[in-house]
Amino acid sequence: MKKLLLGLLVFTMIFSVNAHAGTTLSDLQNKQNQVGSQLNASKSKVNKLKNQKKNAVYEANKLDRQIDSLTDQIKNYNSKISNTKQNITELEVKIKEEEAAREKYNEEHKDRLKKIYMAGKVGYVQTLLKSKGADDFLKRTYYTQKMVEYDNGIVKEMIDVEEKLKDNKLDLVNKKNEIEKLNNSKKQAVRSQQNSLSKKLTYIKQVNSDIEEEEKKYKALMAENEAIKNEIKAYKSKLTYNSSGMVWPVPGYSRISSPYGMRIHPISKKKRMHTGIDIPAAKGKPVVSADDGVVITARWSNSYGKLLLVDHGVKNGVTYTTKYAHNSAFKVSNGQKVKKGQTIALIGTTGWSTGNHLHFEVLLNNKDQNPLKYVPRP
Numbered sequence: 001m002k003k004l005l006l007g008l009l010v011f012t013m014i015f016s017v018n019a020h021a022g023t024t025l026s027d028l029q030n031k032q033n034q035v036g037s038q039l040n041a042s043k044s045k046v047n048k049l050k051n052q053k054k055n056a057v058y059e060a061n062k063l064d065r066q067i068d069s070l071t072d073q074i075k076n077y078n079s080k081i082s083n084t085k086q087n088i089t090e091l092e093v094k095i096k097e098e099e100a101a102r103e104k105y106n107e108e109h110k111d112r113l114k115k116i117y118m119a120g121k122v123g124y125v126q127t128l129l130k131s132k133g134a135d136d137f138l139k140r141t142y143y144t145q146k147m148v149e150y151d152n153g154i155v156k157e158m159i160d161v162e163e164k165l166k167d168n169k170l171d172l173v174n175k176k177n178e179i180e181k182l183n184n185s186k187k188q189a190v191r192s193q194q195n196s197l198s199k200k201l202t203y204i205k206q207v208n209s210d211i212e213e214e215e216k217k218y219k220a221l222m223a224e225n226e227a228i229k230n231e232i233k234a235y236k237s238k239l240t241y242n243s244s245g246m247v248w249p250v251p252g253y254s255r256i257s258s259p260y261g262m263r264i265h266p267i268s269k270k271k272r273m274h275t276g277i278d279i280p281a282a283k284g285k286p287v288v289s290a291d292d293g294v295v296i297t298a299r300w301s302n303s304y305g306k307l308l309l310v311d312h313g314v315k316n317g318v319t320y321t322t323k324y325a326h327n328s329a330f331k332v333s334n335g336q337k338v339k340k341g342q343t344i345a346l347i348g349t350t351g352w353s354t355g356n357h358l359h360f361e362v363l364l365n366n367k368d369q370n371p372l373k374y375v376p377r378p
């Protein structure tokens with residue numbers, strides 16, 4: 001696991017130096033991941049907003065229907081109120097007519113009574129004398145009384161009719177008031193629902209603009225994602241290893257003082273793996289890049305001295321790297337593109353070294369190989 005992680009780290013390092021100054025593949029991949037999670041967050045936010053909008057629209061429609069229904073009810077009540085008012089007016093006319101009729105009847109009645117009274121003024125005896133006998137007098141008195149009773153009855157009936165009409169009117173007025181009260185409560189309900197609806201519509205407008213904004217953000221993120229994808233693609237394609245074969249790294253010097261494989265280390269005297277080949281040469285002689293590539297390391301190492309690593313790219317998923325150690329000087333710098341056979345350093349004996357030589361390695365996927373398999377010995 002540790003090896004794998006280290007491998008990944010070095011793998012990342014190899015990609016880390018390219019024409020992209022300061023940007024590494026892992027930077028790009030991290031960015032892609034970041035943009036990916038931002039895209040997911042943005043998408044779920046849009047979905048959430050759309051859901052909120054859906055609910056708000058549903059509620060707004062419900063309010064709209066309620067307002068419609070209330071408006072219909074108000075219309076209905078208004079027409080009922082108008083009808084009742086009409087009926088009340090009609091009753092009022094009738095009551096007035098009745099009153100007028102009673103007034104008229106009363107006047108006539110009074111007139112009759114007055115005549116009787118006037119007749120009465122003639123005096124009891126005279127009336128008696130005028131009568132054809134006591135019987136006639138009694139009869140006349142009787143009829144007078146009957147007439148009064150009859151008149152009173154008619155008036156009473158008239159008053160009853162009037163009272164009834166007035167009662168009816170009162171009932172209608174009460175009914176009208178009742179309907180008006182209901183109507184007012186409906187009107188208030190409509191106002192309140194219209195207020196809620198207006199708030200809902202404002203909210204929907206806000207959500208709509210939020211959705212629009214978030215979708216813009218999403219689109220921008222998609223574009224960014226696409227750009228990073230292309231960048232990664234370009235990054236990888238630039239590093240494709242298309243070699244016709246590596247060249248010997250120390251021109252004019254072909255002797256190998258220490259081959260690749262297990263050996264006793266010349267300084268530590270311990271049995272250790274020798275991960276490259278040692279090519280002795282005079283100090284200051286050129287060290288050349290075994291192939292086209294990019295310098296990914298040009299630094300000091302306690303064991304390797306002035307150390308250079310050249311990345312040659314990827315072929316069939318395999319990374320190709322070469323290592324040059326113990327140099328006396330660098331002729332290239334980190335991140336620089338180099339050509340096959342280009343002088344990249346000068347022979348030296350820096351670091352853990354017993355004499356001027358190049359320690360040369362060929363690495364496939366960062367695992368050391370026998371360099372003679374890749375570099376033809378002159």
Ligand SMILES: [Zn+2]
Binds near residue numbers: 258274358360
């Ligand atoms: Zn060596």
